[in-house]
Amino acid sequence: MSRIGKILLPSMLLMFLIGCGGDGKKQEKTQNKIRVVTTYTALPRTVKSPADNPATPEKEALGKLLFYDPILSGNKDVACTTCHHPDNGYAEFLDISIGPNATGLGTRRKFNASNDIPFVKRNAQTIINSAYNGMDAFGNYEPSEATMFWDDRVKSLEKQALEPIKAFEEMRGHGFAEDSILQIVVDRLKDIPEYQKLFASAFNEPDAVSVINLAKAIAAFERSLVTNNSRFDQYMRGDQEAILISEKEGFELFKSVGCVNCHNGPMFSDYKMHVLGTPINDKLEQPDAGFKDTFAFRTPTLRNLRFTPPYMHNGSLSSLKKVLEFYEDIANGKERNEHVSVQKYDPFVRELDLSVKEMSQIISFLNTLNDTDFDKTIPERVPSGLAVGGNIQ
Numbered sequence: 001m002s003r004i005g006k007i008l009l010p011s012m013l014l015m016f017l018i019g020c021g022g023d024g025k026k027q028e029k030t031q032n033k034i035r036v037v038t039t040y041t042a043l044p045r046t047v048k049s050p051a052d053n054p055a056t057p058e059k060e061a062l063g064k065l066l067f068y069d070p071i072l073s074g075n076k077d078v079a080c081t082t083c084h085h086p087d088n089g090y091a092e093f094l095d096i097s098i099g100p101n102a103t104g105l106g107t108r109r110k111f112n113a114s115n116d117i118p119f120v121k122r123n124a125q126t127i128i129n130s131a132y133n134g135m136d137a138f139g140n141y142e143p144s145e146a147t148m149f150w151d152d153r154v155k156s157l158e159k160q161a162l163e164p165i166k167a168f169e170e171m172r173g174h175g176f177a178e179d180s181i182l183q184i185v186v187d188r189l190k191d192i193p194e195y196q197k198l199f200a201s202a203f204n205e206p207d208a209v210s211v212i213n214l215a216k217a218i219a220a221f222e223r224s225l226v227t228n229n230s231r232f233d234q235y236m237r238g239d240q241e242a243i244l245i246s247e248k249e250g251f252e253l254f255k256s257v258g259c260v261n262c263h264n265g266p267m268f269s270d271y272k273m274h275v276l277g278t279p280i281n282d283k284l285e286q287p288d289a290g291f292k293d294t295f296a297f298r299t300p301t302l303r304n305l306r307f308t309p310p311y312m313h314n315g316s317l318s319s320l321k322k323v324l325e326f327y328e329d330i331a332n333g334k335e336r337n338e339h340v341s342v343q344k345y346d347p348f349v350r351e352l353d354l355s356v357k358e359m360s361q362i363i364s365f366l367n368t369l370n371d372t373d374f375d376k377t378i379p380e381r382v383p384s385g386l387a388v389g390g391n392i393q
Contacts, residue, residue: 038137038264042236043228047131050144053158053216055223058202063221065198066214069382070390072185073171075100079390080164080218082109083124086376089307090225091126095315096281100173105392118169121288122150123315125300126308128374129267130157131223137265143223147271150313151291152298157219162211182211189214194383227304227371235368243368250365253358261348268302268369276349277330277340281314287339288314295340303369320366324359327352 049055066072070079083097084090085105092106097120102111111117134146148160164170165185166178176184189195190209199208202217234242243251254260262270273296280287290297290313297313305311310318317323326336331352333342354362382388 038260039139040236040264041139041266042233043129043132043226043266044139045228047223047226048141048143049220049223050156050158052144053219055220056202058198059217059220060224061221062198062202063217063219065379065382066218067221068379068388069384070386071188071192071382071384072165073100073390074173074176074181074184076384076386077101077173077391078171079388080161081378082390082392083120083170084127085389085392086374086378089126089304090128090374091308092124093309095123095310096120096283097122097124097170099167099170103391103393105389109392117173118285119283120167120169121284122313123308123310125150126304127222128225128227128307129301129303130160131226132267133157134271135265135267137270139266147298150297150300152271152273157222158215161215161218161222182214186211186214188384192383198383225374227374229373230303230369230371232368233371244364246361247365247368250361250363251368254362254365257353257358257362258348258351259362261351262299262346263302269299271298273298274346274348275340275344277335277337277342277345278312278314278326279316279336280339281316284314287337289339295337295344296346302366304371305366306370320363321359324354324362328354328359 047055053059067080067084070076070082072079078100082105083092083099085092088106092109094107094109098109098111099117099120101115101117102109104110130146130148131143132141133148134143135141143156144158145155146157148154148156149163154160154163162182166172166181168178172178172181186209189199196209199213199217202208203213231242254263262272262274264270273291273294275294275296277295278297289295300308305320309320310316311320311323312326317326327349329336330342330345330349331354335342379388387393
């Protein structure tokens with residue numbers, strides 16, 4: 001085997017061109033294979049905040065109430081937690097979400113009988129560990145520039161927090177314009193004395209109830225939701241008994257078959273866009289073309305996968321086994337989406353080399369990234385007096 005490496009920049013990933021001996025199809029797939037060499041470490045024990053939004057207990061407490069309060073939605077029937085509930089690991093077990101004019105939680109959520117609001121077109125990612133979004137292979141990240149959403153359309157949790165409120169099918173609903181809903185929500189909050197006091201305590205400034213501070217409070221709460229002590233983290237910190245031998249073997253396979261090319265670093269994501277040709281979700285009237293209409297979507301983290309099925313940007317794959325089978329298909333040149341030809345696949349797709357036996361071992365390893373130690377408490381009430389979490393009963 002020969003390797004040629006070239007360091008581009010100290011902060012860039014180190015790339016290797018690998019040629020392997022052997023015969024037949026295996027040789028064909030492993031010759032000239034580009035691999036990303038990365039550093040796997042435990043997640044940091046602490047979380048960074050933007051310079052203009054340092055974390056405080058008062059902000060986090062206010063942000064939590066806002067997260068559960070449906071007063072943030074146009075028709076006061078949807079809260080942030082409607083699609084990101086702690087019982088579901090701050091995600092939900094639906095393929096794509098259901099926003100306004102609906103009732104129920106998770107898989108029980110249904111649109112009301114008279115409805116013309118569409119499904120949310122993408123799968124709800126977990127809020128857990130979003131504080132670390134954008135982290136590179138060496139653990140570096142800048143919270144004010146952290147990538148958000150499947151299409152990377154905004155940076156930072158502060159900006160992310162406002163987008164669902166503005167979106168028609170997520171929280172805004174009928175009767176409210178996108179360019180005015182945020183101020184309408186702020187005016188509602190100003191009319192509630194308890195929120196006036198909470199904002200004043202959290203921000204210690206005149207007229208503290210504002211769009212900017214609304215975003216900062218929710219972001220501060222979301223940054224408090226981290227799971228940085230999974231069995232894998234314990235293993236990375238030196239506890240050799242934290243994961244089983246079979247799981248260690250799965251980790252090595254995870255790296256050798258090519259998963260590492262996109263799922264690298266402490267968050268197991270390169271936070272880049274990749275075209276995979278994921279199967280379409282038939283609930284959507286139009287296929288989701290993703291980032292700049294290229295059918296590219298951001299690499300998700302692999303942490304806490306037990307909380308995030310079904311998988312992919314549109315929830316079209318119901319299990320980790322189906323996800324790995326999908327990768328096997330596209331690596332072998334099969335098309336699973338009529339709108340995405342093989343020629344458009346990300347180059348890393350062609351580097352994958354999976355077998356059925358390897359799939360089970362890799363899944364075994366992925367289970368070491370689960371961590372159930374996060375805040376699951378739910379407020380007994382919210383200052384608006386509305387139903388906690390919106391219409392989820």
